[in-house]
Amino acid sequence: LVPVVILIVGPATWVEKFPEARGTRQSPVDIVTSRASSGGSAPPLVWRYSVNHPRSVVNPGYCWRVDENGYDSELRGGPLGSDVYKLQQWHCHWGSVNGEGSEHTVDGRAFSGELHLVHWNTSKYNSFTEAAGQPDGLAVLGVLLMVGSKHDELDKVVRLLPYIQHKGDKVTFSEPLNPANLLPKRIAYWTYPGSLTTPPCTESVTWILFKEPVQVSAEQVRLNLCYYVNGKNV
Ligand SMILES: NS(=O)(=O)c1nc2c(F)c(F)c(F)c(F)c2s1
Ligand SMILES: [Zn+2]
Numbered sequence: 001l002v003p004v005v006i007l008i009v010g011p012a013t014w015v016e017k018f019p020e021a022r023g024t025r026q027s028p029v030d031i032v033t034s035r036a037s038s039g040g041s042a043p044p045l046v047w048r049y050s051v052n053h054p055r056s057v058v059n060p061g062y063c064w065r066v067d068e069n070g071y072d073s074e075l076r077g078g079p080l081g082s083d084v085y086k087l088q089q090w091h092c093h094w095g096s097v098n099g100e101g102s103e104h105t106v107d108g109r110a111f112s113g114e115l116h117l118v119h120w121n122t123s124k125y126n127s128f129t130e131a132a133g134q135p136d137g138l139a140v141l142g143v144l145l146m147v148g149s150k151h152d153e154l155d156k157v158v159r160l161l162p163y164i165q166h167k168g169d170k171v172t173f174s175e176p177l178n179p180a181n182l183l184p185k186r187i188a189y190w191t192y193p194g195s196l197t198t199p200p201c202t203e204s205v206t207w208i209l210f211k212e213p214v215q216v217s218a219e220q221v222r223l224n225l226c227y228y229v230n231g232k233n234v
């Protein structure tokens with residue numbers, strides 16, 4: 001008899017180290033479109049981003065993250081009440097197999113990837129870290145990515161990936177980049193109170209997931225996958 005050792009790593013074990021992961025508003029979720037209520041009279045969601053400032057692309061160990069380095073920006077309206085949120089960073093989630101990389105699913109369907117623009121509530125809190133622990137502390141714009149035509153704005157980051165192949169690597173670039181160009185043309189969205197999708201899984205995120213996917217080229221998906229540390233989608 002060969003002893004079988006089953007090593008369980010991943011979401012099922014997160015609750016041991018991060019009790020929040022056992023919470024009542026955990027993300028990601030499957031968006032069941034038939035059960036989503038219409039937006040009613042929510043005010044429009046508005047955003048303004050700084051374009052010309054130095055940004056850093058970092059390899060946190062799963063995919064890549066772009067730090068906004070504190071430059072000004074604003075996200076307000078929609079489900080965010082009267083608070084103003086500021087863009088802290090944006091990052092991506094890709095799958096190891098095309099068509100399976102997104103975190104959220106829509107009617108059970110996964111997409112090739114998912115971009116997250118992470119904002120924090122500057123009306124109520126004094127730092128990102130403080131806000132990240134509060135139920136109304138963060139607002140994340142989720143953009144579903146599907147394979148299609150090349151995305152020029154995203155390419156400003158993808159072309160830097162060969163320089164951050166290892167966890168902890170970081171490159172700073174000053175090429176003008178408008179995060180608003182990462183969003184879909186039509187801005188209809190689903191929103192729900194949720195959490196960080198990776199440990200510590202804190203229940204501090206107002207999720208705003210755009211309905212319309214954004215297209216990226218197969219080559220851009222491949223580049224994201226090959227400059228991918230650990231090769232798994234956290
Ligand atoms: N994938 S996510 O929900 O947008 C998201 N997760 C995390 C996370 F785990 C962190 F530790 C963190 F500092 C973040 F800023 C985010 S942002
Ligand atoms: Zn994310």
